[in-house]
Amino acid sequence: MADLSAVLRDLAAEGDDLDALVTPLPDLRVDTPAAGWTIADQLGHLAWTDDVAVLAAAEPRRFADELIPAALAAADTFVDDQTAVWATRPDLLAAWRSGRARLAAALAAVPDGTKLPWFGPPMSPTSMATARLMETWAHGQDVADALGHTRPPTARLRHVAHLGVRTRDFAYLTHGEAAPTQQFHVTLTGPAGELWSWGPADAVQRVQGPALDFCLLVAQRRHRDDLALVAEGPDADHWLDIAQAFAGPPGPGRAPGQFA
DSSP: OOOHHHHHHHHHHHHHHHHHHHTTOSOSOOBOSSTTOBHHHHHHHHHHHHHHHHHHHHOHHHIIIIIHHHHHHTTTTHHHHHHHHHHTOTTHHHHHHHHHHHHHHHHHTSOTTOOBOOSSSOBOHHHHHHHHHHHHHHHHHHHHHHHTOOOOOOTTHHHHHHHHHHTHHHHHHHTTOOOOSSOOEEEEEOTTSOEEEESOTTOSSEEEEEHHHHHHHHTTSSOGGGSOOEEESHHHHHHHHHOOOSSSSOOOOOOTTTTO
């Protein structure tokens, strides 16, 4: 796992790439593949989540006292409600940009060894930055798909893939299932042909394929049938059907062939 400064640099670069996509747009009210969400909603969601992540880093007690109860009280609508509020802000782009900068500064200032409160398990600053990078990349994919734009994969996908592997057991939990006790071996081919791997090399349950495809799967931005991922073993095979790297309940994902 990379150190915090490296993840923050990659998080900034991921945000810059998305910024370059949306800056020229005359209207952010363009539908995206996420049902009911426009590009403005995608950016509003990112801006709001960055904002509350700043609160978790800078004022963890306030986050725990205010945000957690609010989320629990409106579990089914909380995220969408906050997204809708931010998406309609007249200063949405400026707020998103300033929030990204504030988040980087807030995470960099967190003392070593500190765990930050969140809507799921507490996270280290590095894990928080990795999660924000994953979300920026995933929602950026929705924007790119809405615009018919193909994004070249970058080495930053390793952060998304790492999170996808680390959240294996969480995916089972969200489906009310017990996670396998044995570790899996995951081998992915990065954008430059390099190999990234996790888990014991002699594991029976195995997954391999392009890193981009794995990231699209765990972010639920493509259907498994449209990806070149290979699973060996029934547990690994089932994992690819339920994998998700994001917090919250399982999403509907994408239909087979939606972006073929």
